[in-house]
Amino acid sequence: MAQPIARLEDVCVSFGERVVLQNCSLEVPEGSIICIIGLSGAGKSTILRLLDGLLLPNTGHVYLREHDICHMRESQLIEMRTKIGFAFQFAALFDSMTVGENVSLPLREHTTLSEKEIHEIAMHTLDSVGLAHTYHNMPSELSGGMLKRAGFARAVVTNPEMVLFDEPTTGVDPIVTHLLTDTIKRLRKQLNSTAVVISHDLQSIYMMADYVAMLFEGAIIAYGTVDEVRKSTNPIVQQFLQGSEVGPIPL
Amino acid sequence: MAQVLREVEESPAAQAVERVSVGVLASIGRRVSDSFEYMGGLTILTWETLKTIFRLRIRFAETLNQCYLLGYQSLIIVLLTSLFTGMVFSLESALTAVQYGFGSFVGGIVSYTVVRELGPMLSAVVVAGRCCAAIAAELGSMEVTEQIEALKSLGLAPVRFLVVPRLLALMIMLPLLTIFADVIGVKGGQWIAYVQAHIGTQDFMASARQTVGFEDVVKGLFKSLIFGIVIAMIGAYQGLTTTGGAAGVGKSATNAVVTCIIVIFILNFVMSYFLYAGA
Numbered sequence: 001m002a003q004p005i006a007r008l009e010d011v012c013v014s015f016g017e018r019v020v021l022q023n024c025s026l027e028v029p030e031g032s033i034i035c036i037i038g039l040s041g042a043g044k045s046t047i048l049r050l051l052d053g054l055l056l057p058n059t060g061h062v063y064l065r066e067h068d069i070c071h072m073r074e075s076q077l078i079e080m081r082t083k084i085g086f087a088f089q090f091a092a093l094f095d096s097m098t099v100g101e102n103v104s105l106p107l108r109e110h111t112t113l114s115e116k117e118i119h120e121i122a123m124h125t126l127d128s129v130g131l132a133h134t135y136h137n138m139p140s141e142l143s144g145g146m147l148k149r150a151g152f153a154r155a156v157v158t159n160p161e162m163v164l165f166d167e168p169t170t171g172v173d174p175i176v177t178h179l180l181t182d183t184i185k186r187l188r189k190q191l192n193s194t195a196v197v198i199s200h201d202l203q204s205i206y207m208m209a210d211y212v213a214m215l216f217e218g219a220i221i222a223y224g225t226v227d228e229v230r231k232s233t234n235p236i237v238q239q240f241l242q243g244s245e246v247g248p249i250p251l
Numbered sequence: 252m253a254q255v256l257r258e259v260e261e262s263p264a265a266q267a268v269e270r271v272s273v274g275v276l277a278s279i280g281r282r283v284s285d286s287f288e289y290m291g292g293l294t295i296l297t298w299e300t301l302k303t304i305f306r307l308r309i310r311f312a313e314t315l316n317q318c319y320l321l322g323y324q325s326l327i328i329v330l331l332t333s334l335f336t337g338m339v340f341s342l343e344s345a346l347t348a349v350q351y352g353f354g355s356f357v358g359g360i361v362s363y364t365v366v367r368e369l370g371p372m373l374s375a376v377v378v379a380g381r382c383c384a385a386i387a388a389e390l391g392s393m394e395v396t397e398q399i400e401a402l403k404s405l406g407l408a409p410v411r412f413l414v415v416p417r418l419l420a421l422m423i424m425l426p427l428l429t430i431f432a433d434v435i436g437v438k439g440g441q442w443i444a445y446v447q448a449h450i451g452t453q454d455f456m457a458s459a460r461q462t463v464g465f466e467d468v469v470k471g472l473f474k475s476l477i478f479g480i481v482i483a484m485i486g487a488y489q490g491l492t493t494t495g496g497a498a499g500v501g502k503s504a505t506n507a508v509v510t511c512i513i514v515i516f517i518l519n520f521v522m523s524y525f526l527y528a529g530a
Contacts, residue, residue, distance in 0.1 A: 052404050078406045086404035092397040106405045154405075 004063075005030040005162055005194045006051050011060035012218075013046055020046050021057070022218035028162070033188055033195040035205045037240065038215035039249065044198040045089070047215070048164045051196060052084050053077040064162075082110050085155030085163040085193075089170060091147040093139040099126065099150050100135035106158045125157045126150070128190065129183055145176035149183060156187050162194040163187070169201045177201060181208050202241065206230075214240065216249075293488045299410045300418055300484070313416040321382045321417065322424025328381065329374050329428045330435050336373055337365055337436030338443045345448035354448060358455035359462030361440035366463050367527065370433040371471045372519050375478035378425055379511040383486040386417055387507035390490025391500040399491065409491065418483040425479035426472040433471065470526045477522065478515055485511045 004027040013021040020043040028034055028051070036044045049055035050062050053069045062069040064080060072080060093102045104122040107113055113121070126132045129149040134142060142150060148168055155163055165184060169177040181204035188195045199205050205212060205226070212229040214222040214237055222229050222237045230241060239247030259265055303309075345357045390413060393399050402409050437459060444450040489507035493499045 049400075054400055054403055074408075078403075078408065080406075081404055082406040084404070086401070088397050088401055088404075090397065092401035094393075094398055094401070095396075105407075109405070109407055 091151035317420035337439035341440035358458030386486030391493030
């Protein structure tokens with residue numbers, strides 16, 4: 001396993017009285033695609049927000065390389081986030097801007113590139129997700145799958161070291177799911193970056209994941225390659241992978 | 252005696268009274284705590300916004316855009332409100348003043364009131380109704396659709412990106428709107444004074460010039476500046492703290508307008524006291 005680019009160490013997160021993560025530890029190996037699976041509301045998206053510094057844990061540590069995110073100042077967090085891309089579940093494109101402006105925004109704000117160069121890079125990035133023709137469209141004019149791909153383009157336009165994908169295949173048809181999964185694999189390879197993917201779609205996970213982590217009741221209960229997790233003897237993991245109603249997972 | 256007291260304490264009626272009392276106290280406590288949390292959050296956001304402005308981290312194009320959206324697009328409604336308020340104020344005062352032989356003071360009375368109070372207040376209330384709700388709803392919908400989080404994830408500060416342009420726009424545009432409101436309010440009053448009470452234009456304006464000084468205009472504009480800050484910050488704070496989807500956005504917009512108008516009225520009194528009466 002490669003050196004971790006990011007890791008959670010004994011992280012606890014609670015919202016009010018609801019405990020979401022409890023002594024949760026996870027390593028994200030550099031250059032790999034790691035998929036986090038788990039029940040709805042298990043805290044998977046919370047892990048992504050921790051990795052991006054959008055949320056700080058109540059206790060524990062979150063490291064990006066050797067830097068502890070929990071002790072960073074806001075300005076350091078902002079600097080750190082420029083190295084991480086985040087593709088949101090519903091894309092979260094800015095609806096007052098065109099798709100092209102959305103994708104150009106990080107370049108315009110964080111680089112000294114000329115407008116021509118910014119346009120070229122944004123167009124190239126949109127092209128890599130098959131959306132070059134939507135440059136001048138508003139987000140409201142795109143379908144769900146196109147929105148997600150535009151979100152991918154915005155997340156990767158600055159060549160981040162790590163890209164976080166929050167449920168990229170939720171709510172789209174099987175063909176688009178396949179397309180999105182393929183896009184994630186291709187982008188990771190093109191950028192030579194690391195990807196952390198939250199997904200419920202087991203087929204796409206088996207297609208793209210190098211490692212799989214299963215989150216249950218606030219902690220990682222299974223972690224390994226796809227084969228290792230599929231062969232896990234943990235009844236909770238097996239029930240989840242089989243999608244069975246019968247088993248130790250309370251419904 | 253002790254037995255009787257214990258029986259009274261344990262009676263269902265006494266327990267019900269205790270439950271209600273505790274409930275009322277808890278509710279009061281929660282409201283007080285919420286108010287402090289609100290004021291604290293608003294103060295921190297205002298401080299962050301002012302710090303960003305002083306560091307000159309300003310998006311000028313977006314600020315101009317907000318000047319158009321929040322200021323220019325409010326012009327007609329501000330002018331109409333001010334015109335009719337000036338007219339009705341003149342209507343009420345001119346006839347009575349003439350009846351008692353004070354016709355020559357009508358211009359002074361109308362312009363004095365418009366420039367010191369009605370111009371800044373009405374402009375602020377109208378802009379609060381239109382813009383505070385718009386800011387809260389826009390930022391609120393961005394919050395619930397994860398666009399604010401997306402901004403942060405791109406390494407962009409929502410304060411600089413969203414709040415600063417709106418604050419600057421209102422700080423610039425509300426005093427400008429107030430100048431227009433002052434002029435149109437006085438002109439409306441002058442016209443009605445002429446039509447209803449036959450007070451000549453020159454008499455009206457002479458009285459106005461004699462009564463209203465440059466200092467009054469400046470103080471009125473200072474009030475507008477403060478109201479602009481209040482409208483932008485309350486709208487932004489309500490928007491950025493929105494939770495609960497579409498219903499939450501509606502609630503934020505309503506709360507923003509209600510809070511803003513109440514604060515404007517209170518602040519207007521406080522500022523009038525210190526700027527005019529207190530002095």
